[in-house]
Amino acid sequence: MSADDDKRLAAQAAVDLVTDGMVLGLGTGSTAVFFIELLGKRMEAGLKVKGVPTSDASAQLARKVGIPLVTLEEHPVLDLDIDGADEVDPALNLIKGGGGALLHEKIVAAASKQVVIIVDEKKLVERLGKFKLPVEVIPFARGSVEKTLQDMGATVAIRMKDGNIFHTDENNIILDCDFGLIDDCCSLSQKLNGVPGVVEHGLFVNLAERVIIGANNQTKILKKP
Ligand code: 5RP
Numbered sequence: 001m002s003a004d005d006d007k008r009l010a011a012q013a014a015v016d017l018v019t020d021g022m023v024l025g026l027g028t029g030s031t032a033v034f035f036i037e038l039l040g041k042r043m044e045a046g047l048k049v050k051g052v053p054t055s056d057a058s059a060q061l062a063r064k065v066g067i068p069l070v071t072l073e074e075h076p077v078l079d080l081d082i083d084g085a086d087e088v089d090p091a092l093n094l095i096k097g098g099g100g101a102l103l104h105e106k107i108v109a110a111a112s113k114q115v116v117i118i119v120d121e122k123k124l125v126e127r128l129g130k131f132k133l134p135v136e137v138i139p140f141a142r143g144s145v146e147k148t149l150q151d152m153g154a155t156v157a158i159r160m161k162d163g164n165i166f167h168t169d170e171n172n173i174i175l176d177c178d179f180g181l182i183d184d185c186c187s188l189s190q191k192l193n194g195v196p197g198v199v200e201h202g203l204f205v206n207l208a209e210r211v212i213i214g215a216n217n218q219t220k221i222l223k224k225p
Contacts, residue, residue: 004030006120006214007084011035013212013219014082014118020048023075025108026062027083028055028101031118035082040065052078054108055101056169072111081112086131086202088123088211092224093185097134097202100159100168106200109207117208121215128185132176134159134202139173141197146175148195154179172199 011034018024018039026036036051036058043049043066050070053059062069083105087095094117096102109115133154137145142158149156154177159166165173182188182203189203211222 001216003120003122005217007031007118008034008038009214009217009219010118010120010212011038013214014116015039015042017080017116018042018047018049022049022079023070024049024051025078025081025083025112025115026051026053026058026067027081028058028105029084029099031084031120032058032082033061035118036061036067037065040067043067050075052108054083054104055099058101072107076111078108078112079114081109081115083109083115083117085117085119085123085204085211087125087128088117088119088208088222089125089128089185090225092117092208092211092222093128093206094204094208095128095131095133095202096204097136097174098131100134100166100174102134102202103136103168103170103172103200106204106207109204114210115208117211119211119213121213124213127181128203129179129182132157132178133182135175135177135192136168136170136172136199136201137175138197138199139171142173142175145195145197149175149177152179152191170199
């Protein structure tokens with residue numbers, strides 16, 4: 001089984017949690033793509049749901065497969081958010097933002113009654129931090145934030161795409177930070193939240209209720225301890 005097969009399996013199990021009338025958070029990334037496509041298939045068969053997309057890419061795909069899109073103004077509380085992750089620890093804390101959509105993803109997760117994360121088993125780690133932590137920054141603050149993050153112990157690299165600085169859907173930049181393995185993700189999250197110019201970061205602490213893992217033709221579920 002490939003990682004893609006595992007992602008599709010996890011996505012299928014998440015689609016099975018969706019019921020008529022739900023307003024959903026639609027995540028971003030390759031695993032979320034499987035979810036959105038499979039959800040589109042259920043809608044063809046008569047399911048009625050609406051979605052708040054977490055990126056332009058997910059919005060485009062959702063429109064293509066026939067999922068009606070709504071905003072957080074219309075639906076400030078969502079029933080269920082389904083999204084991928086770059087790393088998941090045993091307490092269901094996450095690193096997200098590999099796809100650059102962490103700001104909208106965190107807003108949507110925080111607005112959702114239930115957050116379900118779908119991953120292949122390679123995303124499971126004992127401690128977060130091998131995957132470089134994405135930190136979204138206002139372009140004006142790049143220099144000062146970079147220095148603060150270095151003073152906090154991180155090796156910092158600005159994210160590039162096709163030879164250019166990558167910009168998020170909100171036109172911010174991303175600094176990918178290597179803090180080494182993270183001892184206390186809650187404390188690091190709070191410190192990062194306090195840095196002027198940091199818009200958001202990819203540590204999702206205490207947001208996921210459930211993680212569905214696709215592995216070897218089966219799914220496993222982790223629930224918040
Ligand atoms: C995007 C994300 C994605 O959920 C994360 O990068 C996982 O992506 P994939 O499903 O492609 O492995 O956080 O900002």
